Amino acid sequence: MRYWYKIHRWIGFICLLFFLLLCLTGLPLLFKTEIHDFNLLDKENMHPASDYGQIWREVDAGEKLVKEGYSGKSIRSISVQPDEGRILFRVQDKDSNKPVAARLSMGGEQLAYYPSDHTLQPWHQEKVKYPWLAEFMHEMHRLHMYLGMGKGGMVFLGFMCFLSLVSVVSGCVLYGPFMRRSPFALIGKRSWRERWFGWHKFLGIATAVWAIILCFSGVVIVIFSLSYGLYIQDSKTAVKDYWQSAPAAGKHLSLAEAKTFVMEAFPDDVILSLDLPDRRQSPAAYIFYITPATENPLDFLGQLVFIPDRKGMEPQYFTKPLPDYLFFAGYMLKLHIHNHELLILKILWALLDIALIFVILSGLLGWLRKGEKIERSSVATPSLNRPTASTWKWPGILAGLSLLGLVLPLYGTVGEFAGTIAWLAVALLSIFLWRERNSQGNA
Template sequence: MRYWYKIHKWVSLICAIFFLLLCITGLPLLFKQEISNYNSLQNTEKVQRTASYAELWSAVNAGERLIQQQYPHKIIKAITAEPSEGRILFRLAGRDDKENGAGLHLGMGSQIAYYPQDNMLFDWNSEKVKYAALADFMHEMHVWHIRMGLGKDAMLFLGFMCFLSLICLISGLFIYKAFMKRTYFAEIDKRNSLSKYFGWHKFLGIISATWAALLCFSGIMIVLFAFGYNAYMHTASMAAVNSLSGTAKYNGSFSQAFVFMQQKYPQRNILAVEFPDRKNNNQYIFSITDKEFSASRLKAQLAFVGEDTKGQLQSFTEPMPLYLSLAGKLMDLHLYNHNNIVLKIIWAVLDIITIIVILTGIIGWGKKKFSLVAGNADFSAFSLGVLSKRMIWQIPLIVMGLSLLAMLLPLPVFGRWGTVVAIVLWDIVFLIGIYHYLRNR
């Protein structure tokens, strides 16, 4: 137990600032869509209508014609369907070689959103906002949250900090029993300020432990996926070159290639398409995924389409490695299980609770060190009774079990009712905490 305590203390001191940074920057990002809608001068009602993949892809030709009319000097480099927003994203590039090659995964070129239900184009590069400072603030929060304001390599360091934070949370559970032998769950020891800080640290730590642990774990998965997917794209591209080495430059239309892919992969959703150019060996690159897991283009399998010398369409796809598919599903715990505004508010409360846990731990550690050095620690008020293991762990295990279910049920695979049940479970968790706090005051 002594070693677990040392691990918890020193690992906490190492990663506390970084964990605190993630919590602080993540708080406004929970409401980034709502803030963006509020700050945008665009008619936000038009971006809230949902549509199916089939509806969006059937409207691509209409969007393409509109783009050709309004952007005659641009060419389409990539198309992405976003059913949750009811829109199609066209990535455009200039016709000259310098600007060409701004494909789907490179994130270059201008991006135009097309809303089929309104037959309207919206240029994201010229978006007008009410408050530029607010938009800049949200951008900075995003940059600091994913890579601490540094380059992409900082994601590795941040992933390591997530790992240390996870170790910190796990070690905290191992030492929880030793510090709760004479204290009931949610009972705040008020003998002195040191006991009070650690009392809040232990109580609120249990409330937010599962939430924080899963976010740290899924944060590690995000970093793993980000670097692994880049390697997968390179491997898939090289394999496609070898497999389709006999194909000539593709001269067919996008519609032909799209229908070909629909027929070849009827059980898949097509999330995005990158158009042929020199950099992708003059082939279409389709991002496809199982229909049950279509939340993000970033998790899609790549499929390449080209034409052989006889004009027949040929395709090649490289399955994603198992570890990458698993990481892609696990990072949904970080990204796609709080899309409901009520869940966002709940997550904000949990975020604030976690910030309090971190701060009370730091302050408590400082006060403990001062008290021990000065000889001011007061241990005279300890209860003589020792709680059983069952009494120590019963409520915390119930809280953590309910929290785990509340984190899993909002995932897209469980549908709307999963979200409803998750909200109820979080309410129960909070009520348990409030009830025991009031009972043991």
């Protein structure tokens, strides 16, 4: 246990600032949709939502408008946002050689086409009440995702997530020996240090499952992003070998023809985005990113389908299935992002986030004042004696409810309701136990 104690102290100290940064930046991002809607100046003219099939049928009209209004630009990729009723055209100067890809969001500028009123405008030029608020949310997103430093920052934050995971897990290992003689949720009153340490233990174990899942999923998301980039590169290499002996292109295949072919060849899938062919390379191809229509489309998750940019032969395609591990990574992405869509769930997650921030700060204060003379019963090195089963009774119940609160909202409206009940139970049970333990006095 002494080794676990050292691991918890030193690893926690190393990753503390970055763990705190992720918690602080994640707090406003929980309410990004509500903040965005609040900040819009012209809410009455918001564009109606659409579905994938309908919005892709409007791409041809948007393509025509882009070519007419931006004759010096070429369309490099197209992606859709049905919930916003928006089609995004990523364009660049016709003489530019910079790579552009829809899924990796590389290079170019984006134009937003709204089929509902047939308008085209540069993306992110919405009229807002407070530009500083929009800029603040943008910075929070950049810091939370990659410290504003691109792929290198994302990898570094992923490593900090791993260290944070080790810190939380080691804290859970230490909980039993520390609490062998104390009931759960009891806050000491003998010294300032004991009170802070009591809150550190109580809130730390109450938020442990939530923190573990978010840290672990954060690590997986980074691996997911890097692995998906490798999948894209491997697929592009494989298609070159597959079409190496293909005849030279005659007439080029139009976007409408390629899109119609894919929609007919994969009737059970939806198109997330596509990269248009670079006709300076051979073989040139349309690259579609598709996913099953029954699933909630996720960022970066899309199987590549290549359509050769040539006519005069039977239409064909080449595709390479997604590796199985990417589907697991996609599920972890859901646990991190898509399981708190209801406002009540966002509020409950915000309370968990604030509690975890307190755990981090109380751990920091304990570290800074570690040289003070303290009650040995409060923060001494943990006992080697095995904790009793009752030590884990209430933490185990809270852990089970937390898992239900994380998983159930992924399964429709009923799941969201059940998940909300689970998180409310976590909050109310924690408050009840705290009041019961501390109402008896602890002189």
